[in-house]
Amino acid sequence: MAGLAAHGVQYRKRDFAAIGEEAFVPPTQTTQLGIYSFHEKEIGDFHVEGAVRFENTQQENSVTGEDLSFDAFSVSAGGDVHLSDAVRVGGTVYRTERAPTTEELFSNGPHLATNQFELGDATLGKEVSTGIEAAIRHREDGHFTTVNLFYTDYKDYIFEVETDAEEDGLPVFQYMADDAKFYGFEVQGGMDVTTLGAWDVKVDALAEYVRAKTDSGNLPRIPPLSILTGVDFETDRVRLRAELDYAAQQTKVSANELPTDDFALVNVFANWKAPAGAQDVTLSISMHNVFDSEARQHTSFLKDLVPLPGRNVRFSIRSAF
Numbered sequence: 001m002a003g004l005a006a007h008g009v010q011y012r013k014r015d016f017a018a019i020g021e022e023a024f025v026p027p028t029q030t031t032q033l034g035i036y037s038f039h040e041k042e043i044g045d046f047h048v049e050g051a052v053r054f055e056n057t058q059q060e061n062s063v064t065g066e067d068l069s070f071d072a073f074s075v076s077a078g079g080d081v082h083l084s085d086a087v088r089v090g091g092t093v094y095r096t097e098r099a100p101t102t103e104e105l106f107s108n109g110p111h112l113a114t115n116q117f118e119l120g121d122a123t124l125g126k127e128v129s130t131g132i133e134a135a136i137r138h139r140e141d142g143h144f145t146t147v148n149l150f151y152t153d154y155k156d157y158i159f160e161v162e163t164d165a166e167e168d169g170l171p172v173f174q175y176m177a178d179d180a181k182f183y184g185f186e187v188q189g190g191m192d193v194t195t196l197g198a199w200d201v202k203v204d205a206l207a208e209y210v211r212a213k214t215d216s217g218n219l220p221r222i223p224p225l226s227i228l229t230g231v232d233f234e235t236d237r238v239r240l241r242a243e244l245d246y247a248a249q250q251t252k253v254s255a256n257e258l259p260t261d262d263f264a265l266v267n268v269f270a271n272w273k274a275p276a277g278a279q280d281v282t283l284s285i286s287m288h289n290v291f292d293s294e295a296r297q298h299t300s301f302l303k304d305l306v307p308l309p310g311r312n313v314r315f316s317i318r319s320a321f
Helices: 100-107
Strands: 003-016 029-045 046-061 067-082 086-096 108-111 116-119 129-140 145-168 170-196 200-213 225-236 236-248 263-273 278-290 312-320
Touching: 029 100, 086 116, 100 170, 116 145
Parallel strands: 116 170
Antiparallel strands: 003 029, 029 046, 046 067, 067 086, 086 129, 108 116, 129 145, 145 170, 170 200, 200 225, 225 236, 236 263, 263 278, 278 312
8 A cells, every 4th residue: 555645835925016007917915825735545456645735825915005815725635546457537526715816806907918908806705616527548559548527616716807898998807706617528539540661650639628607607718619630640750740720619708708710720740850879959840820721719818809820830949968
């Protein structure tokens, strides 16, 4: 019966000050003290682990003199078991508490990088989440599949929402809290397809989906269903890859938020490693968005103004000395 335990204390102090007309957060001081304990143990074919953490966060606004203190307690437990040499199942349950950040509490000004006027809320309390995750993994004979499912229930989930107001020519975004629910899945798989001379051919795919809403409606900037699939051709020194990056349309939007269309981007990559015994050098070249498609990322504050980059080429050299 093997086991492992780790305990610790974490201290963090942050003095924040932004200077100039673009400063949207006043000078603040954040002090954070955390104490944690982690345990894991092997019991036959079972692997179990658990953790607890207590954290005190103090946020002081140097302009208004507001001094806020938050005590947060988090706990989690999980485990997994090998049903066979190829199949493994597991899960985790947790309850976590998070103190609001400086920006969520004290923002008050234009944030030009995201083209918005941000307003914090100093009355925000702790964000509390209770959730469960489950996973099953299968790997054998040159192929693998992983399925992850999750559900999280939030009390006072903190997020930023666009209002109908305007300040300094910018739309006003207000931090607020509401109870919310998140659920979704992640499915990933891959396999070795064949060998063509010196080339090994492999394929892989990843699908992700999340649904999130509060008691009063949809949450803003939640990503839609996304699918990434690709094919690799590899030798000892060369790797070629082509992939398709697809995002579905997102029509489940909050008030004052526009939906986004679906898009599919084709990307290609090529890596070359120097011969064995030479300097450890890798040359890489890639082309993203090969067909110059218009794509707008729903999670971006700027999606209505700025799409993702069009066709672009990147080149890099990596070396280990």
